[in-house]
Amino acid sequence: MIERGPAGNAVIGQSGGPTAVINQSLVGCLEELARAPQVKRILGARHAVQGIVEEDFVDLTGISGDRLQRLALTPGAVLGSSRHKPDEEYCQRIFTAFARNNVRYFFYIGGNDSADTCRIVHEVAKAQAYELVSHHIPKTIDNDLRLNDHTPGFASAARFVISAFLGDSLDNMALPGIKINVVMGRHAGFLTAASVLARQYPGAGPHLVYVPETPFEVEQFIADVAAIHEQHGRCQIAVSEGILDPQGTPIAVALAKSVERDAHGNVQLSGSGALGDFLAQTVKERLGAGLRVRADTFGYLQRSFAGCVSEVDQAEAREVGREAARVALAGSSEGSIAIERVSSRPYRVAYRRVELSDVAAHARTLPEEYRAGANDIAEAYREYLIPLVGPLPSVETL
């Protein structure tokens, strides 16, 4: 390895929602940093930026390969996470902590908000003429980072959603009725759309798919459900937690007694069954009280369930962590790592360094070519997704 970049310590943090593979990225980064003589100590920030300003670090230097591998396979975020969004003053405190600990490398694993934090901290250091190498490592089950074909964490969450829809559709076929499943996804419908890979036999659900990219109209929803129920004698529905009414208000917000927001201004959507219950109640009231109507909200299981992971996702999450360390040590002063798809058959990706400002704060949504009308997903999306999630359980029906 070429010795480039300043000599000093490194800080690594994990931010935003944990995933099944975020620890893979941490371990990938640690593996590469361990080989660099200019990196003296590697410090893990407990609970992200919060741990930095409080100088609550765990020393990650010299952890054994065995233990690293066990950490990599553990879901959650072993360093702890945070939803804090640093402003200028907060970033000044981060800088002070970095300067006091001779931190010259900053790696931050997270979504677009985390990339933005990384960018701001880098700007503050630059303004103080302090040499700080700042790199973002992508992670989000929402799959909404720009410049990325897909993001680490998404494929494992998608695998969970598909496995859930697959089994639940068979359950719903055995005891027919209307079944509503609410899937994570505040602004982007990628994860909800993944449910269509559960269509593995004639008549399989989901029969209807609603994503935040298309306005949700209750009247149309009721008409859609009635039509499917008429045709199949049952109806399995995938709904994003973030669906919006035609005025752009989240349906879930209109239902909440009190609205809870995080530091990024995001309204709490997960950890409540209210949206599913509202939709189920509406169907019951409109289509007949005798109908069997049920709603499940998949909640945090989608991103945390132990033992449901995509091997492609694991490998890629590890690699973006490694690549971030590699480019940082090779002289890149700031950036993020983007996953680009080179080909689908055979499936092959490349990792590319991109500017922080190109990823930070922006988000992408489910492109129109992946949608089919207001309540379905296009075949092109299946083609996109299949290589990411790994082999699915096969089913047989009578």
Add this chain to the structure above:
Amino acid sequence: MIERGPAGNAVIGQSGGPTAVINQSLVGCLEELARAPQVKRILGARHAVQGIVEEDFVDLTGISGDRLQRLALTPGAVLGSSRHKPDEEYCQRIFTAFARNNVRYFFYIGGNDSADTCRIVHEVAKAQAYELVSHHIPKTIDNDLRLNDHTPGFASAARFVISAFLGDSLDNMALPGIKINVVMGRHAGFLTAASVLARQYPGAGPHLVYVPETPFEVEQFIADVAAIHEQHGRCQIAVSEGILDPQGTPIAVALAKSVERDAHGNVQLSGSGALGDFLAQTVKERLGAGLRVRADTFGYLQRSFAGCVSEVDQAEAREVGREAARVALAGSSEGSIAIERVSSRPYRVAYRRVELSDVAAHARTLPEEYRAGANDIAEAYREYLIPLVGPLPSVETL
């Protein structure tokens, strides 16, 4: 095989809630019946007793071994299920359908309600001097059948619950707060109690476990949560959907706008997030609005999720199906198959024919020796459960 029992056709049905392994029992029964020359045709009843009275049968005679194996591995109930509870008149119609189709063997896979149905039908046939061999095959994720050490379907559902708590506890450690998880279990706390196997590292959740066997008092619950939060800075909670207030009313029923009951008089508990949302709201109101409080209701995923199954459960479910066919063909005119544990280390079970009346309609609950106070589970229960669920994902923490 000795040719005993009458010559004629066989009907097999699947009743109650589907599971990850109920199709294993169907296939096990089919495998043995296929070898019996006195069994002419094997008919699958679509949607259980409903399919019998409507003579809606699918011919299961001579399905290939490959296809049988794929059916066995499929979650759900491939024949379709039903919640109908036959009364005398309904059983008369079942008998008429059996007589018209020369059905001499009746196998019914389900819980204690299904065993009771099996018993009533057998009585009706007997009263008409019609030779009918009637056998129940045990199945229930609730694990509440008498005379059984445990029941097929339970271990796979338990495996799902443990995997969910394991990942969710790590998620909750990364983003600390109060997390409530609602688990299936109308009267019996076995499945909720299974969550304690997720305690794989110091401080791991669940920190509190509430089952229907112990009255649930809101004031005590709040005090429990406050104490754990004080100690760990977070609190993960397992709650049975069927928890009762000190007067014996399900907490979920008090919350429901309208109560939906099935033919067995059971109130709908699953397919709604109301109980979890109520508990989360109560914690928020009592312990501070600034607290991060979330609730997930695991819902139908617990019994249907594709790709989360216990191999022990698969094998045992197959074997109870085989054994029911074997005893029926060996001359037993009615009965159920019970799983008895011969030893825990090494784990070994025996299958025993028991009387229908000993299993029918009765239910068992989580024994007192498996409970620890009002909010925890005893070590003895862990010992009981460990051999059933198979190897769990290991985790590593910092």
